[in-house]
Amino acid sequence: DVKVTQSSRYLVKRTGEKVFLECVQDMDHENMFWYRQDPGLGLRLIYFSYDVKMKEKGDIPEGYSVSREKKERFSLILESASTNQTSMYLCASSDSGRGNEQFFGPGTRLTVL
Amino acid sequence: AQSVTQPDIHITVSEGASLELRCNYSYGATPYLFWYVQSPGQGLQLLLKYFSGDTLVQGIKGFEAEFKRSQSSFNLRKPSVHWSDAAEYFCAVGRASGGSNYKLTFGKGTLLTVNP
Numbered sequence: 295d296v297k298v299t300q301s302s303r304y305l306v307k308r309t310g311e312k313v314f315l316e317c318v319q320d321m322d323h324e325n326m327f328w329y330r331q332d333p334g335l336g337l338r339l340i341y342f343s344y345d346v347k348m349k350e351k352g353d354i355p356e357g358y359s360v361s362r363e364k365k366e367r368f369s370l371i372l373e374s375a376s377t378n379q380t381s382m383y384l385c386a387s388s389d390s391g392r393g394n395e396q397f398f399g400p401g402t403r404l405t406v407l
Numbered sequence: 408a409q410s411v412t413q414p415d416i417h418i419t420v421s422e423g424a425s426l427e428l429r430c431n432y433s434y435g436a437t438p439y440l441f442w443y444v445q446s447p448g449q450g451l452q453l454l455l456k457y458f459s460g461d462t463l464v465q466g467i468k469g470f471e472a473e474f475k476r477s478q479s480s481f482n483l484r485k486p487s488v489h490w491s492d493a494a495e496y497f498c499a500v501g502r503a504s505g506g507s508n509y510k511l512t513f514g515k516g517t518l519l520t521v522n523p
Contacts, residue, residue, distance in 0.1 A: 336497065336513050336515035336516050337451075337513040339510060342510065352510075384451070388509060394509055395441065395453060396451075398452070399450050403448075
């Protein structure tokens, strides 16, 4: 089974803190994604990566950065957390040879106070 | 640009009743189509997918979906809903041809409530 794990299920941070969300997949997938999910807005793509050290902006990259130093790990960084970044964050991975089917982690619910 | 519309934000059905969740997509080429389900507080789980071939696809948990190119639709169905089907459902479209576009575009979701 493909497994995508996220470092925390719940996280509480203060405004201005630097926040790291970690995602690891164990299926040697080339592509990895970070989404945020908010009620009524569905899933919105923040960043994705199609190879190690490669990244592309998604639909809402402002206030976020990412890092992919190893194929299995994709990190989302909030340089200076703000209250409007309180959300559910979902990581996913995919293998291009499987038609872009994405496999999701369990999510991290981040609260910024 | 590709887009996905799920017209129903919230649907309520009685246990044992049939279910149809609507999905319409806009895409300029042959699409890959997906339905995902999300239980409260969880990540998304793939229910089924359409790549090519038979337009009626079977998925897990007794779900099926039908691809209708003429209507740009990929509706999800289940003949008899169980209380455990209460969840949020997302339709997604992706690119079928080659290239560097690995992204999926998701609809905003349909929340399903099941009454006993």
